[in-house]
Amino acid sequence: MNAREKYGIPHDSVITVAGTVGVGKSTLTTSLAQVLNFRTSFEKVEKNPYLNSFYKDFERWSFHLQIYFLAERFKEQKKIFEYGGGFVQDRSIYEDTGIFARMHYDQGTMSPTDYETYTNLFDAMVMTPYFPHPDLLIYLEGSFDDVIERIRERGRPMEQETPTAYWEEMYNRYEDWIDNFNACPVLRLNIADYDLLNDEKSVEPILEKIGHFIQQARKWRSSHLPVDGL
Numbered sequence: 001m002n003a004r005e006k007y008g009i010p011h012d013s014v015i016t017v018a019g020t021v022g023v024g025k026s027t028l029t030t031s032l033a034q035v036l037n038f039r040t041s042f043e044k045v046e047k048n049p050y051l052n053s054f055y056k057d058f059e060r061w062s063f064h065l066q067i068y069f070l071a072e073r074f075k076e077q078k079k080i081f082e083y084g085g086g087f088v089q090d091r092s093i094y095e096d097t098g099i100f101a102r103m104h105y106d107q108g109t110m111s112p113t114d115y116e117t118y119t120n121l122f123d124a125m126v127m128t129p130y131f132p133h134p135d136l137l138i139y140l141e142g143s144f145d146d147v148i149e150r151i152r153e154r155g156r157p158m159e160q161e162t163p164t165a166y167w168e169e170m171y172n173r174y175e176d177w178i179d180n181f182n183a184c185p186v187l188r189l190n191i192a193d194y195d196l197l198n199d200e201k202s203v204e205p206i207l208e209k210i211g212h213f214i215q216q217a218r219k220w221r222s223s224h225l226p227v228d229g230l
């Protein structure tokens with residue numbers, strides 16, 4: 001029996017991993033996809049044509065970058081749908097609007113008109129009954145010091161040159177955002193409770209939780225679906 005079957009995780013599940021920059025989303029995405037034999041959907045940071053410029057001048061590039069991310073994530077969503085699930089996704093589409101766009105608008109680095117245009121587009125594309133939401137959003141949390149240490153260790157120059165206050169603001173926003181998030185079921189994981197880099201086996205308790213959450217959520221959904229003809 002493979003790990004997916006062992007933990008009762010349906011073959012068509014869509015799992016998205018959320019959390020602040022550097023917390024460990026890509027690392028978890030890679031491990032989960034490997035043990036579940038799922039496909040991955042990654043943010044392609046190196047190929048992003050706006051990200052470097054954005055970090056140098058938020059005001060000039062924030063709208064362009066958000067439109068770019070929205071298009072990229074929507075294309076990924078379409079791909080996931082076309083394959084019929086079986087994916088682990090690095091970062092959810094909900095964080096683009098709920099964290100990034102909102103933060104830049106609030107801080108004055110995205111104009112009110114740009115923000116309104118962006119959120120109108122986002123709502124029309126995403127917050128509709130036609131948009132398939134993931135089975136589960138895994139939210140990664142940890143101490144701010146650990147997150148900063150991981151950003152430092154990873155060493156992307158554009159992130160190193162960004163003031164710590166930016167990451168602190170984002171970190172605090174994530175905590176509020178997740179408390180109010182309800183687009184799909186949420187599993188919270190503390191990064192202090194597992195170590196995928198040094199202990200392969202620490203993925204097992206995570207798989208067990210994922211199986212449990214997805215089964216519960218699917219049971220709930222099937223008992224609340226409208227019955228044909230009523």
Ligand SMILES: Nc1ncnc2c1ncn2[C@@H]1O[C@H](COP(=O)(O)OP(=O)(O)O)[C@@H](O)[C@H]1O
Nearest residue numbers: 021022023024025026027150153154195196197
């Ligand atoms: N358990 C861990 N202990 C220490 N460092 C870790 C651990 N998991 C991931 N990292 C490191 O933290 C950095 C950020 O992780 P990453 O998965 O790229 O985060 P994200 O995708 O959330 O930005 C990477 O350098 C990664 O190797």
Ligand SMILES: Nc1ncnc2c1ncn2[C@H]1C[C@H](O)[C@@H](COP(=O)(O)O)O1
Nearest residue numbers: 020021022043045065066069096100159
């Ligand atoms: N929607 C976004 N707006 C601004 N910046 C974003 C957005 N989504 C991702 N980013 C940035 C943050 C990081 O520098 C890279 C990749 O994120 P990571 O959390 O390391 O996967 O892109």
